[in-house]
Amino acid sequence: MSCCAPGSEDAAGLGVALPSDEEVTFAARDLGDGVRQVELSVPGVHCAACIQSIESTLRKLDAVETARVNLSTRRVSVRWRGASLPPVVSTLARLGYPPNLFDDPEVGKDGTLSELLRAVAVSGFAAGNIMLLSVSVWSGAEGATRDLFHWVSALIALPALAVAGRIYYRSAWSALRHGRMNMDVPIAIGVTMAYALSLYDTINSGAHAYFDGVVTLLFFLLIGRTLDHVMRDRARAAVAGLARLAPRGALVVAPDGSRDYLPVNEIEPGMNLLVAAGERIPVDSRVIDGTSDLDRSLVNGESTPNPVSPGAEIQAGTLNITGPITLEATAPASSSFLAEMMRLMEAAEGGRARYRRIADRVSQLYSPVVHLTALLAFLGWMAIDGDWHKAITIAIAVLIITCPCALGLAVPIVQVMAARRLFENGVMVRDGAAMERLAEVDIAVFDKTGTLTLGQARLTDAGSIEPTTLALAATLASHSRHPLSQAIATHRGVMPTVSFDTVAEIPGSGIEATRKGDVWRLGRADWAASGASETGTVLTQNGAVVASFTFEDRIRAGARETVAVLASTLGPVEMLSGDTPEACARIASALHLATYQAGLMPADKVARIRELAAQGRKVLMVGDGLNDAPALGAAHVSMAPATAADIGRNAADFVFLRESLTAVPLTLDVSRKAGRLIRQNIAIAIVYNMFAVPIALLGYVTPLIAAVAMSASSIVVIGNALRLGVAREAKKDERPTALQPSPEPAE
Amino acid sequence: MSVLIYLIPVALFLGGVSLIGFLWALRSGQYDDLDGAGERILLDDHDE
Numbered sequence: 076m077s078c079c080a081p082g083s084e085d086a087a088g089l090g091v092a093l094p095s096d097e098e099v100t101f102a103a104r105d106l107g108d109g110v111r112q113v114e115l116s117v118p119g120v121h122c123a124a125c126i127q128s129i130e131s132t133l134r135k136l137d138a139v140e141t142a143r144v145n146l147s148t149r150r151v152s153v154r155w156r157g158a159s160l161p162p163v164v165s166t167l168a169r170l171g172y173p174p175n176l177f178d179d180p181e182v183g184k185d186g187t188l189s190e191l192l193r194a195v196a197v198s199g200f201a202a203g204n205i206m207l208l209s210v211s212v213w214s215g216a217e218g219a220t221r222d223l224f225h226w227v228s229a230l231i232a233l234p235a236l237a238v239a240g241r242i243y244y245r246s247a248w249s250a251l252r253h254g255r256m257n258m259d260v261p262i263a264i265g266v267t268m269a270y271a272l273s274l275y276d277t278i279n280s281g282a283h284a285y286f287d288g289v290v291t292l293l294f295f296l297l298i299g300r301t302l303d304h305v306m307r308d309r310a311r312a313a314v315a316g317l318a319r320l321a322p323r324g325a326l327v328v329a330p331d332g333s334r335d336y337l338p339v340n341e342i343e344p345g346m347n348l349l350v351a352a353g354e355r356i357p358v359d360s361r362v363i364d365g366t367s368d369l370d371r372s373l374v375n376g377e378s379t380p381n382p383v384s385p386g387a388e389i390q391a392g393t394l395n396i397t398g399p400i401t402l403e404a405t406a407p408a409s410s411s412f413l414a415e416m417m418r419l420m421e422a423a424e425g426g427r428a429r430y431r432r433i434a435d436r437v438s439q440l441y442s443p444v445v446h447l448t449a450l451l452a453f454l455g456w457m458a459i460d461g462d463w464h465k466a467i468t469i470a471i472a473v474l475i476i477t478c479p480c481a482l483g484l485a486v487p488i489v490q491v492m493a494a495r496r497l498f499e500n501g502v503m504v505r506d507g508a509a510m511e512r513l514a515e516v517d518i519a520v521f522d523k524t525g526t527l528t529l530g531q532a533r534l535t536d537a538g539s540i541e542p543t544t545l546a547l548a549a550t551l552a553s554h555s556r557h558p559l560s561q562a563i564a565t566h567r568g569v570m571p572t573v574s575f576d577t578v579a580e581i582p583g584s585g586i587e588a589t590r591k592g593d594v595w596r597l598g599r600a601d602w603a604a605s606g607a608s609e610t611g612t613v614l615t616q617n618g619a620v621v622a623s624f625t626f627e628d629r630i631r632a633g634a635r636e637t638v639a640v641l642a643s644t645l646g647p648v649e650m651l652s653g654d655t656p657e658a659c660a661r662i663a664s665a666l667h668l669a670t671y672q673a674g675l676m677p678a679d680k681v682a683r684i685r686e687l688a689a690q691g692r693k694v695l696m697v698g699d700g701l702n703d704a705p706a707l708g709a710a711h712v713s714m715a716p717a718t719a720a721d722i723g724r725n726a727a728d729f730v731f732l733r734e735s736l737t738a739v740p741l742t743l744d745v746s747r748k749a750g751r752l753i754r755q756n757i758a759i760a761i762v763y764n765m766f767a768v769p770i771a772l773l774g775y776v777t778p779l780i781a782a783v784a785m786s787a788s789s790i791v792v793i794g795n796a797l798r799l800g801v802a803r804e805a806k807k808d809e810r811p812t813a814l815q816p817s818p819e820p821a822e
Numbered sequence: 823m824s825v826l827i828y829l830i831p832v833a834l835f836l837g838g839v840s841l842i843g844f845l846w847a848l849r850s851g852q853y854d855d856l857d858g859a860g861e862r863i864l865l866d867d868h869d870e
Contacts, residue, residue, distance in 0.1 A: 123861035146858030192848055200841040204834060220826070227830060 093164050094176045095354075097336035098323050100160045102176050110140065112154045115174035116316035117167060120149055128170055136161040148312045150177075176323070177315045188308060191301040194239040198294040201235035202287070209287040213779050225277040228286040232270065239293045240266055242300070258438045258483050261445055265474045266293065272471045283468075288475055288781050295789055296483045303487040303507070306494045310503035314730050320373065321392065321413060321721045325350065325357040328401070339408045348402045352556065352582075356393045358404050359411045362386060365400035366583035368557055369393045373700045373720045374412065376524040376653030376675075378532075378628045380558060382583035382599070392701050392720065397557050398582025412701070413722070419677055419705035420726055430711075432508045434486040437757055441482065449473045452772050465774070472776040476767045476784060484789055485756035488796040493749035496799065501733040502742050509728035512712040513743060514750035515693045519641045520684065520710070522698035523652035523662055523671075525718060527638075527736070528628040530699075532562040540622050547573045548614045548622065551586050551597045554578050559612055559626055560586065560597070585612075593617055628658065630665060633735035638666045640740040645695075651680045653702055680706035697739060699723055714739060745799075752799055756792045763788040 094102075094115075103113040120126065126144045129151055133142035138161045140154045151174070153163050167174045208224040216224060240263070247263040250256060266289050273284040324338040328347040339357050342348070350356060352367065368380040374392050383389060383400070391411040408414060431439075449470045456466035490507035497504055504510065524530050537545060545566050550573045552563035575588040575595070585598010596603035596615045605618030613623045641648050650671035652659050659673035672683065680698075684706055687694050696703070696710030699719035707713040707726040715727035724730055731738035767784055770776055847853065 123864040126858065126861060127865050144858065145855040146861055147855045189848060192853065193845060196841060196844045196848070200837055204837055207833065208830075223826075227834075231834070 093168055093173055094323075095336075096160050096162075096164060097326065098176060099164060101323060101336065101338060103160070106154070108156075109158075110154055110156050112152060113160075113163075114150050114152045114177075115163070115167070116149060116177045117144070117151050117172045117174045118149050118316050119172040120144055120146060120151075125172070129167065129172060132166060132170060133163060136163070136166060139163070147309075149316050175317075177317075188301075188304060190242070191297065191304055194242055195294070195297045195301055198235045198239035198290055198297055201231045201239075202290045202294040204231050205287045205290050209778065209782075212284075221282075222277065222280050225273075225284045225286070228284060229274055229277055232286045232290050235290045235293060236266070236270060239290075239297055242297070243293075256435070256439050256442055258434050258486075261438065261442045261474075261477075262292075262296065262483060264446070265477075268471050269475045272468065276468075283778050285471075285475055285778050285781065288778060288785065291782065292785060295785075299484045299487045299491070302491045306491050306498070307504070307506060310494065310498065310505065310730075313732070314503050314505075314724060317717050317724065317730075317732075320355065322355045322357045342404050343407055344404050346404045348404060349399065350395050350402060351399050352395055352397055354395055356389055356391055356395065356402070358391050358408050359389070359406040360391075360402035360404045361388050363401050363403045365398055366581075367398040367400045368396045368583055370396050370558065372524045372530045375702050376522065376700055378524045378528065378530060378654055378658055379626075384583055397555065397580060416677060416701050416704050417722060419681065420708040420722065422705075430508060430512055432486075433511055433753060433757070434482075437482065445474065445477045448477075448768060448772075455772075456774075469771065469774045472774070472781070473768060473771040475781055476771045476776055477764050482757065482760040485760055485792050486753050488793055489749050489752045489756060489799065492796050492799040493745050496745055497729075497742060500738065500741055501731055502738050503730045503732070505728045505730075509712055510746040510749050511753075512693070512728070513695065513746040516695040516712055516743070517646040518687060518692045519645055519648045519695045519697065519739075520687075520706075521638075521648065521650050522680075522696075522700060522703045522706075523650055523654055523659060524628065525699040526697055526703075526716065527631060527634050527650065527662060527666060529631050529734070530718075531629050532558050532626040533629040534562050534566060535625050535627050537566050540624075544614065544622050547595070548597055548624075551575070551578065551588055551595060551614075555580050555586055559624075562626060563597075563624060627661065630662065631734065631736045633737035635666055637736040637739050638668060640737075641743070644740070645743065646692075649683075651675050651683055651706070653677075653700075677702040677705050681709045684709045695739075695743075714742065748799055752796060756795055759791055759795065760788065763791075 099113055099115070100111075103111040106112055117129070120129065126146065129144050130142050133139055133151070133153060136155075138155045138157050140156055142151060142153045144151045151167070153161075155161050155163075164174055205228045208228050212221050212224055243259045243263045243266070246257065246259040250260060269285045269289045273286050273289070275281075277284055322339065324336055325342060326349040327335050327337045327342065328349055329335065334349070337346075342358050347363070348357065348360065356369075362383050362385050364385060366382065366384045368382050369389060370380045371377045371390075371393050373394070374390050380396060388405070389402070391408070391413045452473050453466045453470035456469055457463060487507065490510060493510055494504045494507070521527050540548075545563075549564050549567040552560035553567065555561070555564075573590070575590045578586065578588040580586050581598070581602075584602040585596055587598075588595045594617050596618075598612065600611055600613045600620075600623070603613050603615040603618075604620050605615075611623055611625060614621045638648050647670065648668060650659065650663060650666075650668050652671065652673050653675050654673060656673040659671050662668075663671045672679075675683070680703065684694050684696060688709075688711070693711040696706050696713045697715070698704075698707055698713070699716050700723060701720045703715075704720065704723045704726050707715065707723055712729075713727045714729040714731065715723050717724075717730060717732045719727070719730070729742055731742070763784070767776075770780070852859075
């Protein structure tokens with residue numbers, strides 16, 4: 076069990092704050108009798124030892140009644156007695172599994188999955204038993220025996236049609252009601268007609284009944300549908316389990332001094348809020364007390380933190396880094412920056428809503444052709460020999476043989492294989508249509524901060540600073556959570572640690588320390604140095620500058636290759652950023668990006684994407700910030716890293732959990748391969764129909780031939796889809812990001 | 823062929839029992855955490 080050294084204990088220090096106890100209590104459900112239950116996402120669990128250490132440690136806490144880990148969804152559900160929350164969050168963090176709350180209205184069971192599994196079970200049972208009887212009929216059972224077998228089959232098929240068929244009837248009906256056509260319409264019609272005809276023949280002691288075909292068809296199709304659902308569900312759960320970045324509420328100070336934790340939507344303008352270091356700002360507000368530094372990278376793409384002091388206006392979603400501040404809310408949550416971004420995003424909803432899936436487009440053409448052929452077959456045979464029973468039988472045989480078993484599986488089975496391959500590489504796919512859209516893309520647009528770069532500062536001139544000075548600065552810097560301090564602190568190296576007499580962090584300015592009578596300051600030049608002629612970050616001794624530091628944003632691993640690969644295989648690559656022109660120019664030249672725009676507002680990004688779309692281009696947008704969310708919504712298809720803001724993550728079609736940006740070309744490659752296989756599969760299904768339909772039209776289709784033909788075409792289509800898995804190469808060189816261990820496949 | 827009178831109901835009954843068994847397992851939450859079930863077998867003891 077040595078696999079359990081998560082090494083992610085420092086996740087809390089990297090800007091992802093643990094949920095506060097108030098927040099967790101607020102999210103809990105009251106089960107009555109003073110018992111409450113809360114579900115926490117623990118992305119770090121991955122083996123039996125993790126389960127045991129979490130469950131046994133939590134159960135030892137006072138008041139905790141039960142603690143149960145769900146490894147599939149990576150969640151722990153804790154039930155406790157009493158009003159106040161036991162120290163669950165801190166215990167989990169101490170064990171090395173920092174938990175977070177997730178946004179999921181359906182905390183309980185997944186109703187759709189249970190329904191699908193139930194339908195698969197019932198149709199599988201029916202298919203097996205009916206096949207058993209059908210084989211006897213095919214091998215020559217006659218007369219009363221055959222009729223008995225048909226009657227028993229009809230009886231077994233009825234519940235299968237009710238339970239399993241309902242899924243198709245519902246979907247077909249909702250498509251027809253909206254005047255659309257989907258693959259489920261011909262399936263529903265074919266299945267119903269075949270059952271009705273077989274029942275009629277059974278009553279009249281006919282020789283052929285298609286009960287086996289009806290039920291086997293439903294069974295096969297349901298397997299494809301269930302796999303599709305499981306895959307998407309897994310991706311959804313993985314995305315939902317990522318740390319929430321938007322706060323649920325804030326500590327409100329009432330005029331009489333009492334403190335109360337209120338959910339975000341109950342905070343009103345004029346209320347006073349306390350925001351600790353490491354927490355995010357819940358609503359747009361003004362600072363009334365305290366100084367601190369704010370990380371606005373998620374809000375507007377600025378890579379350097381800003382100092383704030385009383386009077387400063389700040390936007391919701393900003394991260395408070397260094398000191399506690401008291402705020403006065405200036406806008407309710409419904410008109411805060413975050414809500415404004417949501418509205419922009421809804422307004423921007425572009426190419427996606429209009430996109431029609433390949434399967435729907437095919438069925439749009441396919442269904443009228445099939446239904447018309449069946450009708451013509453009926454009319455033709457009526458004209459030839461006037462036997463209406465024979466004419467109907469042949470018309471229905473046409474419907475059954477063309478009933479798109481292969482076509483119904485052609486698309487989902489490829490997308491399941493593709494989604495699985497992406498999942499193994501740490502890319503979550505929201506739905507199959509996203510892959511179809513990605514395969515069409517011909518221009519890529521990237522955000523800078525947090526996407527092409529990591530949004531983490533890196534010291535660039537470490538080599539030119541004297542090692543002992545650097546070690547001293549690093550020791551000082553390790554006392555602060557400020558991103559620039561942390562960048563310096565990584566250079567502590569092998570030098571002996573210097574000890575200071577006193578160390579104090581001055582939020583918004585820097586760190587001040589005394590050592591043997593000297594005053595050392597590390598921070599903003601206009602504060603640390605007495606001369607104030609310098610700018611940037613400096614280390615001073617009694618006001619004299621000893622060293623100055625310059626930083627750059629760390630470029631995300633694989634960014635350079637990604638830009639190069641996309642430029643050669645996809646088309647132009649652009650960068651749209653809210654950051655300063657200088658910062659953008661530096662990154663653009665490092666990545667060999669020719670086109671970029673700096674200093675953009677969220678609406679400008681959307682405008683640029685609209686402009687590209689108006690030129691007939693299909694845009695891939697990759698971004699992470701709140702300010703990117705409208706652009707993510709406007710693009711033809713979008714991707715976001717796991718560290719993105721919540722609404723950005725929810726707007727994106729793909730979310731990649733690992734640090735390397737090579738997830739983007741990989742996803743593109745898999746999506747294109749999937750698109751090719753889907754087209755091949757559809758072609759196979761059409762070729763199959765070209766052979767099958769004439770046979771059916773001539774009246775040679777017996778239930779045996781129908782069963783063989785359907786199974787054979789399904790196997791060919793599934794076999795073709797599996798080629799996507801065979802081409803899998805092991806990509807083990809990519810490390811999971813420190814923030815979120817990537818989910819390994821369970822198999 | 824009269825043996826069929828018994829064999830068909832017997833076959834259907836046995837199939838039905840396993841179907842009901844599956845549906846019961848599904849409803850009682852035994853399929854909620856398939857990965858966890860595979861790992862829990864490695865735990866030594868349960869304190870309940």
